[in-house]
Amino acid sequence: MLRIAVPNKGTLSQPASQMLRDAGYRQRTDPKDLVCRDEANHVEFFYLRPRDIATYVGSGDLDLGITGRDLLVDSGVPASELLDLNFGGATFRWAAPADSAITADQIGGRRIATAYPGVVERYLTERDLKADVVRLDGAVENAVRLGVADVIADVVETGATLRQAGLVTFGEPLLRSSAILIGRPSEEAVGAAQLVRRLQGVLVARSYVMLAYDVRADLLDQATALTPGFESPTVSPLHREGWVAVSAMVPRADVHRIMDELYELGARAILVTDIANCRL
Numbered sequence: 001m002l003r004i005a006v007p008n009k010g011t012l013s014q015p016a017s018q019m020l021r022d023a024g025y026r027q028r029t030d031p032k033d034l035v036c037r038d039e040a041n042h043v044e045f046f047y048l049r050p051r052d053i054a055t056y057v058g059s060g061d062l063d064l065g066i067t068g069r070d071l072l073v074d075s076g077v078p079a080s081e082l083l084d085l086n087f088g089g090a091t092f093r094w095a096a097p098a099d100s101a102i103t104a105d106q107i108g109g110r111r112i113a114t115a116y117p118g119v120v121e122r123y124l125t126e127r128d129l130k131a132d133v134v135r136l137d138g139a140v141e142n143a144v145r146l147g148v149a150d151v152i153a154d155v156v157e158t159g160a161t162l163r164q165a166g167l168v169t170f171g172e173p174l175l176r177s178s179a180i181l182i183g184r185p186s187e188e189a190v191g192a193a194q195l196v197r198r199l200q201g202v203l204v205a206r207s208y209v210m211l212a213y214d215v216r217a218d219l220l221d222q223a224t225a226l227t228p229g230f231e232s233p234t235v236s237p238l239h240r241e242g243w244v245a246v247s248a249m250v251p252r253a254d255v256h257r258i259m260d261e262l263y264e265l266g267a268r269a270i271l272v273t274d275i276a277n278c279r280l
């Protein structure tokens with residue numbers, strides 16, 4: 001049985017389980033359950049704190065896990081990123097009081113509060129800087145106000161928490177994070193390839209739609225330039241002389257612009273359909 005770690009609580013928990021459900025796996029129905037066996041797929045899911053997931057995968061006690069890239073980097077364990085799952089996006093950034101005027105090249109020698117000391121130490125080591133890293137568990141935004149640090153380094157999603165604490169970001173993000181699937185480097189667990197393929201299918205189904213339309217055959221080249229598809233668009237003859245039907249996958253984010261442009265060109269009966277799942 002493949003043993004997979006899934007976040008039990010926090011920002012990543014619900015979307016991680018939803019993605020696994022969309023990929024055809026059984027997930028717990030009671031949020032208090034800590035294990036869920038999916039006999040049909042020969043997989044067992046363990047619900048753990050996202051911060052601990054890298055530890056279990058790094059030690060080889062679990063085969064695969066879903067966690068945040070920032071948490072993997074912070075842990076420093078020998079596990080590697082197998083797939084970006086495209087949710088739980090956030091940046092990891094420096095922040096200081098709005099009136100402090102500190103810049104990223106003045107970080108050396110400061111007191112830095114963070115719940116991610118591994119990420120901060122990596123940044124400092126890469127630049128040969130020394131600083132006093134104050135490790136906190138959370139609510140790091142309070143650290144400057146309470147006098148234990150000069151700056152903080154923390155997860156920023158909307159920026160609302162920083163604003164409320166009177167802090168502003170400075171410098172480039174230390175890293176850009178999102179939820180990722182992790183595994184042991186150079187050691188493919190049995191069944192891991194199928195899980196990766198299934199998750200890739202979900203990712204594609206979420207970011208593409210099927211677009212179908214009718215167009216005059218003499219406009220086909222211009223129309224298919226707008227909808228080149230993944231491999232190549234499907235073109236079928238229509239009963240009506242001189243017209244063809246086209247279907248192609250298009251990026252969900254572009255579909256309204258592409259429909260407008262197709263309509264302008266003379267295409268009609270333009271239909272959009274969601275893709276439930278796929279293997280490409």
Ligand SMILES: Nc1ncnc2c1ncn2[C@@H]1O[C@H](COP(=O)(O)OP(=O)(O)OP(=O)(O)O)[C@@H](O)[C@H]1O
Nearest residue numbers: 009010011050068069070071088089090155157177
């Ligand atoms: N708005 C957000 N707040 C916190 N973490 C976020 C956010 N958006 C994405 N993440 C990611 O979620 C992971 C943190 O997970 P964690 O379970 O600690 O979440 P949490 O919401 O901070 O939970 P808790 O506060 O209960 O510990 C990190 O990988 C982080 O980058």
Ligand SMILES: O=P(O)(O)OC[C@H]1O[C@H](OP(=O)(O)OP(=O)(O)O)[C@H](O)[C@@H]1O
Nearest residue numbers: 138139140155156157158159160161162
């Ligand atoms: O940019 P935002 O959208 O405001 O989100 C980022 C904030 O959310 C998280 O805190 P959380 O609520 O998890 O509390 P914690 O600090 O106790 O973990 C994170 O640590 C930041 O403080």
Ligand SMILES: [Mg+2]
Nearest residue numbers: 010137138139
């Ligand atoms: Mg948190």
